[in-house]
Amino acid sequence: MTAAALEVRGLNRNFGALKVTRDVDLTLERGARRALIGPNGAGKTTLVNLITGLLNPSSGKVVLGGQDITALSQAQRARRGIARTFQINQLFRGLTVLENLCLAVGERDGHCNNLWRATGARRVVIDEALDYLAALRIVDDALKLVRELPYGRQRLVEIAIALAQKPRVLLLDEPAAGVPSSETHLILDVVANLDPDIAILIIEHDMDVVFRFARKITVLVAGAIFTEGTPQEIMANEQVRAVYLGQEGHRVGGGVRHG
Amino acid sequence: MAASEKSRELAATGARERAAGYLVGRHRFRPAEALPWLLAIAAFFLFPDRMTFGNQALIMVMFALSLDLILGYAGIVSLGHAAFFGVGAYTVGLLIARLDWSEPLSSLLAAAMLSGLIGFVTGWFILRYRGLTVIMLTLATAIMLQEAGNLRSDISGGYDGLPGLVISPLFGIFDYDLYGHVNYLYVLGVLAVIFYMVRRIVYSPFGQALTGIRENVRRMHAIGSPVHRRLVTVYTISAAIAGVAGALFTQTNAYVTLTVFDFDNSAKVMVMLILGGTGRLYGAFIGAVVYMMLEDHLSKLSPTFWQFGIGLLLILAVLFAPRGLLGLVEEISRKSWRRGRAGAARRLIWKGEHWTVLAGSAVDGAAIGFIVGFAANFGQAHLLSEYIASLPGRALAFTCFGALVATAINAIYLAFTSRAAAEDRGS
Numbered sequence: 001m002t003a004a005a006l007e008v009r010g011l012n013r014n015f016g017a018l019k020v021t022r023d024v025d026l027t028l029e030r031g032a033r034r035a036l037i038g039p040n041g042a043g044k045t046t047l048v049n050l051i052t053g054l055l056n057p058s059s060g061k062v063v064l065g066g067q068d069i070t071a072l073s074q075a076q077r078a079r080r081g082i083a084r085t086f087q088i089n090q091l092f093r094g095l096t097v098l099e100n101l102c103l104a105v106g107e108r109d110g111h112c113n114n115l116w117r118a119t120g121a122r123r124v125v126i127d128e129a130l131d132y133l134a135a136l137r138i139v140d141d142a143l144k145l146v147r148e149l150p151y152g153r154q155r156l157v158e159i160a161i162a163l164a165q166k167p168r169v170l171l172l173d174e175p176a177a178g179v180p181s182s183e184t185h186l187i188l189d190v191v192a193n194l195d196p197d198i199a200i201l202i203i204e205h206d207m208d209v210v211f212r213f214a215r216k217i218t219v220l221v222a223g224a225i226f227t228e229g230t231p232q233e234i235m236a237n238e239q240v241r242a243v244y245l246g247q248e249g250h251r252v253g254g255g256v257r258h259g
Numbered sequence: 260m261a262a263s264e265k266s267r268e269l270a271a272t273g274a275r276e277r278a279a280g281y282l283v284g285r286h287r288f289r290p291a292e293a294l295p296w297l298l299a300i301a302a303f304f305l306f307p308d309r310m311t312f313g314n315q316a317l318i319m320v321m322f323a324l325s326l327d328l329i330l331g332y333a334g335i336v337s338l339g340h341a342a343f344f345g346v347g348a349y350t351v352g353l354l355i356a357r358l359d360w361s362e363p364l365s366s367l368l369a370a371a372m373l374s375g376l377i378g379f380v381t382g383w384f385i386l387r388y389r390g391l392t393v394i395m396l397t398l399a400t401a402i403m404l405q406e407a408g409n410l411r412s413d414i415s416g417g418y419d420g421l422p423g424l425v426i427s428p429l430f431g432i433f434d435y436d437l438y439g440h441v442n443y444l445y446v447l448g449v450l451a452v453i454f455y456m457v458r459r460i461v462y463s464p465f466g467q468a469l470t471g472i473r474e475n476v477r478r479m480h481a482i483g484s485p486v487h488r489r490l491v492t493v494y495t496i497s498a499a500i501a502g503v504a505g506a507l508f509t510q511t512n513a514y515v516t517l518t519v520f521d522f523d524n525s526a527k528v529m530v531m532l533i534l535g536g537t538g539r540l541y542g543a544f545i546g547a548v549v550y551m552m553l554e555d556h557l558s559k560l561s562p563t564f565w566q567f568g569i570g571l572l573l574i575l576a577v578l579f580a581p582r583g584l585l586g587l588v589e590e591i592s593r594k595s596w597r598r599g600r601a602g603a604a605r606r607l608i609w610k611g612e613h614w615t616v617l618a619g620s621a622v623d624g625a626a627i628g629f630i631v632g633f634a635a636n637f638g639q640a641h642l643l644s645e646y647i648a649s650l651p652g653r654a655l656a657f658t659c660f661g662a663l664v665a666t667a668i669n670a671i672y673l674a675f676t677s678r679a680a681a682e683d684r685g686s
Contacts, residue, residue: 052481054477054480054481073480074480074481075479075480075483075484075485075486076483077483078480078481078482078483079483083481083482084481086477086478086481090475090477090478090481091474091475091478092470092471092474092475092478093474093475094470094474095470095471095474096281098278098281098282099282099467099470102282102464102467103467103468103471103479103482104482106464106467106468107468107471107479107482107483107484108482108483111464112464112465112467112468112484112489113464113465114463114464114465115459115460115463115465115466115492116459116460116463117463117464118285118286118459118462118463119282119285119286119462119463119464119466119467120282120283120284120285120286120462121283121286122464123279123283125464126279126282126283127279130275130278130279133278134275139274139275139278140274142274142275142278143277143278143281161478161482165482165483
């Protein structure tokens with residue numbers, strides 16, 4: 001029996017008296033395609049922050065591939081194979097797209113410990129960085145500064161960086177948020193074609209995307225797991241419809257987006 | 260960086276190669292980089308009676324370079340960098356005065372190691388924080404060291420300092436002369452070595468990681484970068500270089516007092532760097548030299564109010580050249596590369612109405628002309644009266660000429676572009 005890619009056990013997080021995460025148990029198998037949905041303020045991003053180590057839990061543990069990583073820092077977890085994208089882009093805006101990717105590859109392989117040999121002297125790193133750009137069809141933007149790119153393109157860079165970490169677990173926090181609807185298909189195509197070995201958790205509001213992408217859906221309400229199931233089960237669940245799907249702006253099949 | 264410019268040219272084919280080529284070739288030495296060094300050597304032959312000034316300028320270049328490494332690349336704002344300059348300065352001073360150790364090169368090494376060590380220890384604590392906290396803690400570092408020196412004035416000599424320090428001949432052969440000729444070449448040599456090292460670091464993957472931390476520390480954590488370790492490493496290196504600059508300061512002046520730890524010293528080096536341009540290596544050169552020249556000239560003009568001139572220049576720099584003088588030069592050359600020389604001035608100022616553009620270019624040309632006129636005067640006038648007498652005429656001529664040329668070029672450019680725009684609309 002192989003260990004799950006990611007396990008979260010009894011995770012709690014309080015901000016003072018406010019409990020934003022309550023007793024969350026979550027398991028992602030290898031190659032999982034999981035969607036995390038829930039109303040605004042349900043604690044979805046907080047959960048991702050707890051898994052990646054941006055926040056420390058009040059109690060509970062996070063296990064990656066059978067190894068307890070709860071005590072590790074964000075950077076240590078990242079080096080062990082957890083990658084994420086942010087709801088709002090977190091990029092090196094003053095650097096070129098290619099440099100953004102070289103940094104991700106360089107930090108992953110420890111090249112960035114080198115103070116003496118020029119970045120440009122390592123063709124392997126540059127080529128690999130370009131491979132990720134090619135996979136997302138943004139090689140043409142390689143030499144543009146990130147801040148000069150349209151937001152939709154920046155979202156792709158965000159994903160490319162996460163992929164360059166060669167993650168075992170990938171957490172996508174609303175990858176299409178803030179992207180004009182004419183460009184969302186670009187990002188969703190990319191997400192749909194990601195490496196089948198990576199366990200992916202996606203936070204997404206667009207129910208079309210969720211039902212097409214996910215093999216399993218977790219519904220988070222008020223910091224606790226409300227229910228879990230296949231897309232069919234979730235769609236048929238009256239309670240879920242009541243707390244979430246029935247809300248304005250979340251019509252099933254309507255494709256109404258909001259960021 | 261001509262990044263976006265290049266990317267526009269990229270066709271579908273060969274896009275990869277060109278993108279890679281940009282990074283592969285970026286760290287190579289460009290011919291223009293020889294310029295500051297040639298100027299420094301030329302100064303040795305042209306102004307043999309100004310070597311004292313030259314020495315101070317080169318030392319400040321090195322000091323500014325050390326600050327650039329942490330401020331310009333890693334984004335650490337320090338208002339106490341004089342701490343390490345001071346430690347280096349006192350290492351040399353104490354070695355001579357208390358231990359009778361006066362060999363210059365080994366003293367430099369000792370200064371580098373001691374200031375590096377103090378940089379490492381303080382950096383370890385300070386760099387856990389960010390922003391204002393870091394500024395205050397760096398400031399406190401310098402003040403604490405100064406007070407420690409004051410407390411043990413029996414060792415440090417207090418504010419009277421350690422006077423009359425005699426340095427052994429360089430390599431045991433070359434004696435330091437009264438005019439600072441040997442010293443100038445010595446300082447220039449050390450600066451060249453330090454600069455080479457800093458340049459390697461800046462273009463290394465480690466240097467890239469530093470800019471990553473400056474640009475977005477949150478993302479650096481997310482991609483697994485050991486941010487604290489990187490910052491402490493660069494802080495230690497920077498401290499060691501500042502220490503070498505301080506050591507050269509003591510060796511050059513043959514004395515050292517506790518004023519090396521002054522806030523003034525920390526602030527001055529930051530002003531120099533901002534003036535020249537942060538995060539671009541040669542900004543330290545331009546900033547330090549321009550500052551020193553202004554200080555030299557303005558303090559002769561008005562011994563009491565000369566700092567007003569520096570302040571004014573800093574305000575102008577922040578308003579019109581937020582990336583420093585070197586940033587301004589890069590901007591001009593990049594823009595003129597893109598759309599002809601005239602586009603430079605146009606894009607540089609405002610994208611507004613034509614008259615604003617013209618007025619802007621006139622002011623800009625005037626400023627450049629004035630600086631050229633000012634610089635042309637430097638080194639020729641030795642007396643205050645001589646200087647004042649010659650300045651107005653020459654500077655005025657250059658100013659008018661600069662304004663005229665810039666305006667004319669822009670007028671021609673605007674005529675062209677508006678016609679092209681009209682044709683575009685017509686088709």
